[in-house]
Amino acid sequence: MNTHWPTASLDPVRRLRVMAAGLNAAMYAEAHLDLPLADIWAIAEDLEGELPYLVPTIRDFRCRPTGTDRFPADASGPLGHAARFDVVLQPGWCLMQTRQIVGGMAAVEEGDGCRFAVLGALRRPGSASLQKALRPLGRTRGHLMIERAAQRALIRRGRATT
Numbered sequence: 001m002n003t004h005w006p007t008a009s010l011d012p013v014r015r016l017r018v019m020a021a022g023l024n025a026a027m028y029a030e031a032h033l034d035l036p037l038a039d040i041w042a043i044a045e046d047l048e049g050e051l052p053y054l055v056p057t058i059r060d061f062r063c064r065p066t067g068t069d070r071f072p073a074d075a076s077g078p079l080g081h082a083a084r085f086d087v088v089l090q091p092g093w094c095l096m097q098t099r100q101i102v103g104g105m106a107a108v109e110e111g112d113g114c115r116f117a118v119l120g121a122l123r124r125p126g127s128a129s130l131q132k133a134l135r136p137l138g139r140t141r142g143h144l145m146i147e148r149a150a151q152r153a154l155i156r157r158g159r160a161t162t
Helices: 012-023 037-045 047-054 128-157
Strands: 027-033 060-063 070-076 082-090 093-097 101-110 113-122
Touching: 012 027, 012 093, 012 101, 012 113, 027 128, 037 047, 037 101, 037 113, 037 128, 047 060, 047 128, 113 128
Parallel strands: none
Antiparallel strands: 027 113, 060 070, 070 082, 082 093, 093 101, 101 113
16 A cells, blocks of 8 residues: 655645635635736735735735745734734745734746736634635635736836726
8 A cells, every 4th residue: 555645746826725725715816817927926025015006905014024035024004904914925925924814925837927816814713604705705806906916017017008
């Protein structure tokens, strides 16, 4: 009997998809973008500069670099709420968590473009039914976030279509 499991690792988008399922995420969306991975990831990894454009509930996001791929960040919203996030930022992978919420972005090359995914979930016990009820809105919000990221990438390239 073979007792060894395959050790193939999941790419960042598949990993985020698995996390979304495990967290019963209220928001998960992914899409193919006709943009190079480097262009879309330049938006995703610029948390301080771009996250407020991508997520309407974030007014300001301040990272406190540690010299590693893990660091704290402080977010504030337009209504005065604030949160401290633990962030993991690696090529193609971003995971931001507090004790209450999880957010993430992932991207991989796909054909002539890339596949980009976003995640938003609550980390509260018993939140599965609430998150399930919020999924239709979450899916819409997730696709809007993806569209905003693509628009921001086009703006950086100087070819936005207003």
